[in-house]
Amino acid sequence: xxxxxxxxxxQKENTEEVLDPYVLRRPDYFPEITYPISGNQISKxxxxxxxxxxxxxxxxxxxxIACSNCHVKAVAFTDPQHNPSVGIFEREGSRNxxxxxxxxxxxxxxxxxxxxxxxxxxxxxxxxxxxxxxxAESVVRKLNASPIYPTLFKKTFPSLDTITAPYMLKAxxxxxxxxxxxxxxxxxxxxxxxxxxxxxxAGLTLFKAKCxxxxxxxxxTNYAFLDNGLDVTHKDIGRALISAxxxxxxxxxxxxxxxxxxxxxxMHDGRFKxxxxxxxxxxxxxxxxxxxxxxxxxxxxxxxxLTDEEVENLVSxxxxxxxxxxxxxxxx
Ligand code: HEC
Ligand code: HEC
Numbered sequence: 140x141x142x143x144x145x146x147x148x149x150q151k152e153n154t155e156e157v158l159d160p161y162v163l164r165r166p167d168y169f170p171e172i173t174y175p176i177s178g179n180q181i182s183k184x185x186x187x188x189x190x191x192x193x194x195x196x197x198x199x200x201x202x203x204i205a206c207s208n209c210h211v212k213a214v215a216f217t218d219p220q221h222n223p224s225v226g227i228f229e230r231e232g233s234r235n236x237x238x239x240x241x242x243x244x245x246x247x248x249x250x251x252x253x254x255x256x257x258x259x260x261x262x263x264x265x266x267x268x269x270x271x272x273x274x275a276e277s278v279v280r281k282l283n284a285s286p287i288y289p290t291l292f293k294k295t296f297p298s299l300d301t302i303t304a305p306y307m308l309k310a311x312x313x314x315x316x317x318x319x320x321x322x323x324x325x326x327x328x329x330x331x332x333x334x335x336x337x338x339x340x341a342g343l344t345l346f347k348a349k350c351x352x353x354x355x356x357x358x359x360t361n362y363a364f365l366d367n368g369l370d371v372t373h374k375d376i377g378r379a380l381i382s383a384x385x386x387x388x389x390x391x392x393x394x395x396x397x398x399x400x401x402x403x404x405x406m407h408d409g410r411f412k413x414x415x416x417x418x419x420x421x422x423x424x425x426x427x428x429x430x431x432x433x434x435x436x437x438x439x440x441x442x443x444x445l446t447d448e449e450v451e452n453l454v455s456x457x458x459x460x461x462x463x464x465x466x467x468x469x470x471x
Contacts, residue, residue, distance in 0.1 A: 342456025
């Protein structure tokens with residue numbers, strides 16, 4: 140509430156023209172849009188339909204779980220409660236729920252990159268028996284029988300006579316595509332609208348030297364699949380699941396670090412509860428695994444050296460990536 144009040148206060152003073160919130164915009168320092176937007180033009184009604192579907196448990200087998208159960212807006216659409224994310228019938232999934240923000244710019248989805256088109260990700264959740272345990276056919280049947288959805292689909296996609304799975308997926312994508320997080324203090328700094336404190340600046344310098352080779356660019360990821368030394372033996376083999384190559388065992392997508400102070404727990408299986416535990420992994424616990432990325436070795440030894448004071452500065456910098464306007468945006 141407090142945050143929202145501040146934002147309202149700012150908007151009053153701000154004389155900038157109000158931009159149409161239903162248009163996908165790429166800040167000029169972001170990577171290119173990867174989503175083929177020409178095949179799914181975003182509209183206000185499509186966005187609102189996608190948002191309604193995202194928050195509706197009708198997409199799950201027993202109408203108990205919505206996308207928003209595991210992707211909670213207040214924490215940048217991650218899952219703060221469960222470790223790992225718990226789905227239908229309290230079945231525990233093996234993986235931690237990633238942030239849904241800036242999906243329009245991401246080339247591959249899931250921790251192992253198993254899906255390359257945003258439209259197909261919800262099918263994975265709906266049909267995953269540890270998540271929503273439904274089938275696309277059954278969801279489509281429920282939507283067609285509902286008193287509200289046929290009208291909403293017709294409004295967004297006028298040529299549709301019955302609701303079909305591809306259009307349900309297009310609507311979900313319209314919603315997720317507009318979830319762009321580009322209003323953090325760091326963004327204001329990049330646009331020359333704010334200064335960083337001396338701690339934050341020191342943290343940024345350390346980040347560039349020690350982390351940005353993988354967590355690179357405006358979204359803080361190079362989107363590569365890498366082994367950051369968490370385990371020697373693997374319950375979840377990661378990228379090798381989809382590539383069937385031994386050298387991909389234990390490799391996971393480098394995650395974006397935007398909103399990182401909101402998105403605990405950390406790593407693909409949510410093993411670290413705090414940012415300090417995640418950073419201490421890099422300082423003290425990197426294992427010399429067969430596929431360990433060489434950037435995580437210093438003079439042949441695994442790990443990144445950081446003093447306690449450096450960690451404090453690094454955390455100060457990471458805090459500038461929190462986008463309070465994103466999580467309090469009333470249209471999301
Ligand atoms: C039970 C919890 C749960 C539910 C319900 C759920 N998700 Fe997820 N979501 C996850 C997990 C866990 C992953 C990561 C899975 C993986 O990497 O294999 C994920 C991944 C994603 C991703 C990919 C993000 C990225 O950066 O790669 C998107 C997009 C997404 N979910 C959207 C949705 C939508 C839309 C729905 C509703 C149809 C939904 N999710 C329902 C837990 C859930
Ligand atoms: C060699 C590439 C590489 C370097 C260098 C690197 N990381 Fe990572 N980072 C990864 C990968 C890969 C993951 C995901 C690993 C997994 O979940 O299995 C990750 C995950 C994380 C996460 C968890 C994010 C989440 O959403 O769960 C944090 C936090 C993090 N890194 C911070 C840092 C910091 C801070 C540094 C610098 C001190 C750093 N990383 C250096 C590759 C790297």
